Amino acid sequence: MADIRIVGVGMTRFGKRPEPLQALMAEAARAALDDAGGERPDAIVVAAMNPEEFVGEGNFASQIATYIGRARTPALRAETATSSGAAAIFSAYTAIAASVYRSVLVVAGEKMTHLSTPKVSELIGRSIDPSERSYGATMPALAALVTRAFTAKHGVSLKEISLVTVKNHRNGARNPFAHFQEEISLEQVMESRMVADPLRLYHCCPISDGAAACLLTAGRGPVRIMGIGQGADYVAIRYRDELTSFRATQAAAEAAYRMAGIGPHQIEVAEVHDAFAPFELITLEDLGIYSPGKAARALAHGETALGGSLPVNPSGGLKARGHPLGASGVAQVVELYWQLTGRAEGRQVEARVGLAHSIGGLATSNWVTLLERVE
């Protein structure tokens, strides 16, 4: 098994940012390279879901390489919709595992807040099956269909689902990089504007700008990538066998656990894709950490809170840290790196093994990455 390490990480604060996307990504890249000490990358993998339409830029990998002063370092872009950041880490991992490069810089970002909400929704909605889109289906609409089926199947209430938001905002309030750094109450969640019944505004992640980066190496580094796996499913949700679980997460987890030689019960901290609050519960069940229908109770008992037995989304998750689409998969790994190396000031948990989980589209291309502290 390849011994591939992460040797440096960095990210911008997420939120509404005035800088151009290239500048945000360069800020994150510089932070990761500084953090890595002397190590310099042989190649760059860039992730952004849709820079052509969000910011009107093309040939994006070359642009970013140039912007960070490495115009002659080979660069490519990886894309799997909203999980593009994780795809970039995979791409860097495989290039190093194949001994093509010794070290690869991953830099991921997205800029969205300068566009109107309907425009952002339209651009994200392009990842939906065209036939379903022709009925007016948006990401919140599909998530609402999943949520209603999930609550009906397991008898989980919306109040229980809303506790995901409350927990993640409580964590975000301790994270200086988070988009939202305020706690919110259960009442605020339950009384927020209805978006797609039964999902309300505070069940949905915000529209954010931001970037994150990390340096992968075949050399020494404090955190080892134990396993990484991708899972896939039909784009059309009407073709799925199940609405209440994501096959793409289950398959990604199985591949990552197999590569790492560990199981779900060895995970000590997790960063998961809570683009919609119920997805955190569905994901913990798909990862095998809780059995189907049981994640809501674990949340209510505080097991997934900062001081619990398995802290989930200590960063605040997509809900509170924010979700600059392509950046999120890398931001999760940045957070885990900080958690595993004792640098998550104000929200530090005790952990040696961490899991990152990223969803692409409406769970058509999902990733699970397993990290372990080794030095």
Next chain:
Amino acid sequence: MTLTTFPGYGQILSFTTLHSPPKGFSSPLHLALVELQGGAHLFCHGAETRGLRLGTRVAVESIDAVYYFSHLGLADRARLFWRRAGAGREKVSAILRSAIKRLRHPSGTEP
């Protein structure tokens, strides 16, 4: 390729009401995922989701290649087509075609 026909009714797998639908759709937009007898899953528009539950049996029909679900009565169906986007004349035409279809196939089966 063989053409398969299904009965024009099924059961609700899940549903939602969108309060800020995309351009070209009027708010609120009622959407359902319906399983037809025979197993096919369809996205459908509807006039409302009040009283709906997972497993509720609904009528499904296709007008202008768009699927619609409705409670089984004629009035519900007329209201459904009245709400859809387009000129008044098109709405009336859709209502009439739906009614005629129902008269010709009273059992609820598509031809």
